[in-house]
Structure formats: C-alpha cells, structure tokens
Amino acid sequence: MYSYEKTGILSKKDLKLPSKKQLEKGVAIIECVQEIPCNPCVDSCPVNAISMKDVNAPPIADYDKCIGCGKCIGICPGLAIFLTKIKDNKALITLQYEFLPIPEVETKVKALDREGNVVGKAIVKKVVKEGKTMVIAIEASADLAMDIRNIRVDS
Template sequence: MSYEEDGVLELEDLNLPSEERLKKGPTAIIECIENIPCNPCVDACPFNAISMEKITDIPEIDYEKCIGCGTCIPACPGLAIFVVDISKEKAMITIPYEFLPIPEIGDKVKALDRKGEIVSEAKVIRVKKNENKTNTVTIEVNKEMGMIVRNIKVVK
C-alpha cells in the first residue's frame, strides 16, 4: 500500500543514502513528500547540503556534504527530518519532539515506527531544547531499527 492510500511512508518512498554512506557516520534523512512552498531546511543547513531547485520541490540532500549535525531538524515545520547514525554497534536516531513530557537523558522509552506502533525499546542519549519549541531527542536502539524508528513514547 502506498503512503497516498494509508499515509505511512515506506523506505522505497524515500531518497535514502547508500549503505556505504550510512556506515560512515551520522546523516540527515528527509522524509518530506509534499510539494509545498517550504524551504527552512535549506536555509538552516550550515554545510549547504540541502537544496531545492524551486521552493515547491522536495528537498534533496547531498549526503557527501551532510555531517549529520541536526541543525535542519528543528527548522522543519513538518517534523520530517531525522538524523540517523548506524556506524557503531547501536543505532543513534535524532528526532524532532514536540510532546510533553520531554524525556530526560537515560530514560527508557518506547520506540515507534512510522505507523506509530511500538517496535522496540530505546534509551534517551541526548535532549536539546530549542527556542522554536521543536526539541530534538537522540535515542539509542538496536542497529536494525535505525531506519525503522521515527518517534518515541515517553512512559513515566
């Protein structure tokens, strides 16, 4: 089933970095599929790794320029950018997070897939509060979950 039918993106719907690039270290993954006038991610990237020909195009990442700094994550009003690092034993995923309560470093949380279903446990590694209220949370999950997990559920 396509995202146009059920609203859920699949990996084949996305422009993803190569396996080789993913093994090099963190990189942003843009899961934006809407051709709407929006380009804050382009302006936010200090490495000029994100580009768009027209303001209504879907943003594209130059994965050789992207260092996975995550500056683009809170800039995206659609919460459609994540940083994934599967270069080590565990996967690290940085997600946009606008819910309360905000998790704390060391918290164990439920890791959710694109459907919002619990697929794993995760450990909160970093929390960055941003002025625009789109916080970023970095979680650690098993490596095979790196391209699957896209949100968390805080259980207090």
C-alpha cells in the same frame, strides 16, 4: 506513486536510503515529499547539502555532502528530518519530539515506526530545546535505524 498517497504514511520504499558508509558517518534523512512552499531546511544547512528545484518542490539531501551537524532537524515545521547514525551496532537517531512528558537523558522509551507501532526499545541520549521544539537523540538497535521515527515515553 508514493505509498503515502494510498495510506497517508511514508514507507522506506518512498525514500532514497543512505549507504552503509553514509549511515556510519551520520546523515540527515528527510522524509518530506509533499509539494509545499517551505524551505528553512535548505537555509539551515551550513554545507548546502539540501537542495530544492524551487520553493514548492520536495527537498533532496545529498548524503555525501551532509556532515551530520543536525542543524536542519529542529528548524523543520513538518518534523520530517531524522539524523541517523550507526556506530558499534547501535543506531543513534535524532528527531523532534512534541509531547509531554519530556524524557530525561538515560530514560528508556518505546521506539515507534512511521505508523506509531512499537518496534523496539530506545534509550534517550540527549535532550535539547531548540526554539519552541525539543530535539531528542535516542540510541536503539542498528537494524531499526531506518524504521524508528518517534518515541513514546511512559509516564
């Protein structure tokens, strides 16, 4: 049973985690486990790294195939995809952000875990508008790579 079925929040134990080598390459972590009819992530991937048994099944990312292009992130209506890369003992995490104010590059922000708790600090490295959503890349401590799943911008 997934932990979210009890708590409403996914935990790392619910996910297939990438290897150190795959994280160094940079891969999309998909945190989508509910059986809903949705598949734009599958269609967005240029290398067919995301698969589903059928349109209602949860997507599965093939970390070996993923080239870390990030095309699947902004297209996900569930804000469930996080491009994660580790380099020089830093984690670069790219995620969707739906709040205001939109931070500028080099802004220091609070890094939040899946429960919304502050787990550390991060620096905004890239801000891109994709359709109606903002896709933001942040840099944080490498040991938080699989924990940070949102940010808080103090206005």
